[in-house]
Amino acid sequence: MPDLLLELFSEEIPARMQARAAEDLRKLVTDKLVAAGLVYEGAKAFVTPRRLALTVQGIPAKQPDVKEEKKGPRVGAPEGAIAGFLKSAGLTSIEQAKVQQDKKGDFYLAVVEKPGRSAIEVIAEIVPEVVRTFPWPKQMRWGSGRLTWVRPLHAIVATFGPETEEPEIVTFSIDGIEAGNVTQGHRFLAPQAFKVRRFDDYVQNLEKAKVVLDSARRAEIILADAKNLAFAQGLELVEDAGLLAEVAGLVESPVVLMGSFDEAFLQIPPEVIRTTIRANQKCFVLRDTKKDKLAAKFILVSNIEATDGGKAIVAGNERVIRARLSDAKFFYETDLKTKLEDRLPKLSGIVFHEKLGSQVERIERIERLARELAPIVGADAAKAERAAMLAKTDLVSEMVGEFPELQGVMGRYYAQAQGEDDSVARAAEDHYKPQGPSDRAPSEPVSMAVALADKFDTLAGFWAIDEKPTGSKDPYALRRAALGIIRIVLENKLRLHIAKVAESATRPILARRHHISLGKDETEVDTITSRLIADVLHRWTDRIANTAKRDAHSHVPDIDAASRELATDMLGFFADRLKVHLREGGARHDLVDAVFSLENQDDLFMIVRRVEALAKFLETEDGKNLLAGYKRATNILRIEEKKDNKSYTGAPDPRGYQQDEERALADVSTVAKTEAAAAVKAEDFAAAMAAVAKLRPMVDAFFDKVTVNVEDAKLRENRLKLLNEIREATAAVADFSKIGG
Amino acid sequence: MSAAADPSASQQQAHMDPRRSFQGLILTLQRFWADYGCVILQPYDMEVGAGTFHPATLRALGPKPWNAAFVQPSRRPKDGRYGENPNRLQHYYQFQVMLKPSPPDLQDLYLQSLQAIGIDTRLHDIRFVEDDWESPTLGAWGLGWECWCDGMEVSQFTYFQQFAGIECAPVAGELTYGLERLACYLQNVECIMDLNFNGRDGADKVTYGDVFLQAEQEYSRHNFEHSDVEMLFAQFKMAEAACQKYLEAGWEGEKKRHLMALPAYDQCIKASHVFNLLDARGVISVTERQSYIFRVRELAKACGEAWLATEGGGAGT
Structure with missing residues (x-):
């Protein structure tokens, strides 16, 4: 069966868009082939800076024929109806139609045979459509044309044919670009045009014309050559997958070269050297393994085999890197001249969020909260406070201004340089962590205090101004902040009442906003700011005012009540994040719900332990049967309570027991409740589950021997109350009603 | 650099060699684009932040063809460093080329212009690296690249999509050569102030610093402290x-x-x-x-x- 070769030859495609574009091309073309009835055997797409290529193997030469039956009027129907039928079926006379019989009699039937079109014709329609609707993230027009593409599109190769024959050119044209069978090689090394037949010779001739078509192979070549060059110098390449992919997308013919820079630059922190060389020059750095530090060398990837062996290219790159590192060194040395705390005034002029005040206001809140959290995480309160004060000051350093990705890292270096305690310096870097699933959570107490305070302040702030995440929108990364808190707490086994912390974090924010909204110090408050926040405040001042009304004796609005309300709302958000987090670890989200819906559950570590114990329990025979018994009891209760329009709570009357099973269930319920509550208090969830498990035989026996819905109303009520005892006893460990299955 | 790309052969005179003379670089680029058929304009007589502000750029709008090239002194008050930074200035030159509609061989033309100023593309690594251009104050944007020579950005290459908030049709192609940086590379000096301006030697040599150092110092004072x-x-x-x-x-x-x-x-x-x-x-x-x-x-x-x-x-x- 024939193969298709397609190449879209353009000016340089941005490296970051290449991989996606290749995948899109493959999918779009093959989906349309399949939709047209052309089921192919295999397809693969390739991309270089100047070309997108696609090979599709084993396409049928033509579409399958399609047979369509069309039912017409009855035999002997009026002429008009028959004429209409002939027209719609594309027949010229009624003799061409068949006559068939059904219950009502004879009728006409037209059999229309649609012969399949040749595949090459279909492809000639598919490709222009794909080109015109291609989903580039950004595209453009050029010259006088109307076509859009990522950069000007110059030529198209499209050939189609079986392996044994000379393939045909698929004839189509897009905005004046005729599909053909001619392409060209490397821009500088082999710019001549050459003819293409099919994929095999295409790849080989490109290779001869100094183009490596497959980006994965280009990456392999770069990595292998870079490692070899490093090894020859007794060094080790600092691998960087993102950079490798990018560089492979910038060259058609990778040539790896090594350059060096002045050893004196090694005084600059290695992160700075690496960031400078990577971000600006797209070069790799090397490590001297013997000295366990960076080497004064770098790896660059050129697009040409230069006539002088690369000397000029290396010299040029060394020049630029020298200039860049000089800049970096200058920034570093300039930054070291200013103490971190002296940068605070500058931060007071920087707005964190127009409704949440300046960076300094935020830092002050974090300081207070970090101090509060210190004893809980086992940190020295003074150190935690100091760390919180300094942690964000590097934001206004020269270096972070130039390389925002170095925030925190520079703070650590500058803190160390001015003689701060090691834990304080480390917190500058670690309080941003964890940044993503692969990033570690901080484990040093001071870092934990600042990291938690930072994240709680972020959540509380955006909660207070009602900027919660919705759907896929989370512009302030609040989900990441909540998940960060969850990971820090769980990984360090911290005992933290998050509702209390959230409340404490919210209070100063609400107080500030309330203060501004009252306009007490109107002169102090920038009029623009107050106007901006007025509308958002509206909701909260209302709420505060309402709370105040309830308390007629007080003129001070109850910010505490508002904080509590916000904290409760935030708790629901934490519950959702925790579910997502635990689900990734394989836990059942219904069990998280079952624990969370008990009252006062805000100790994440205990919640998770309880969920684990519950999961284990539900895997046992006792657990499964108890759950079944519970479901049965609550089902009955639900139905009867609805019927009688009352709830059967409260203790059953022991005098009303008529059977041993009733008495036994009542006794064991009391014991289970007490024992489970005591075990929960002692944080022994396995024991709590064991206590509840004692219910099981009695529950089973009760359902076996006792009828609940009896004629005697008093007896029935007492038995329903007994069922309620099951509900209450299990509630000591979890809300069983939330458990599925 | 190889003899094939030796621009001095055509220029004849050493002081006009773009590899040793800043003005020689400008004149070579002007000559190259004049030979292509561009109108060679003189700088606009107002202070602007970039060549794009030259009113000639307005011709990116509308249906009429337009090919022009010019040097534009550009002012970026914030970039002043009192003449102390080796490659940052508050006043510098841009060489601007605009071809509308953008010809299909614009990239080749650009590469030929590099050959003309002495950059041999078989010896140096020329790369087109994604860089989309946007001027929020002009309501203008375009797609293109920064052009690298051995890892150094030497030009901006842009296909204008919009100017003054209006769609460009036909599309103009715009090339911007950062002249000082390019000259530093060609002359192999580290600091802009050390550039040979007039291509002469000894007592006849005038450097970039001779012409502009005082101005950089004075304007930095003005821009940051006294305006x-x-x-x-x-x-x-x-x-x-x-x-x-x-x-x-x-x-x-x-x-x-x-x-x-x-x-x-x-x-x-x-x-x-x-x-x-x-x-x-x-x-x-x-x-x-x-x-x-x-x-x-x-x-x-x-x-x-x-x-x-x-x-x-x-x-x-």
């Missing part, structure tokens, strides 16, 4: 008002023709530069900054609209 803030705020308002006034007065015949787009645009350029001066003085807060940029953009948009209703903008054609 008259009150006057500048007033100037901004005056330029803005004048621009609106001229735009208003220039319309004729139910907004079909405009007779004063260029004088109005001058005031837009003026407002933009005054804003840059205020910004360098640090007297504009982050929030205000956005609103100033917005105000200049509104002027630019209105000027672009007016331009389309002029002869040069293709009205009535």
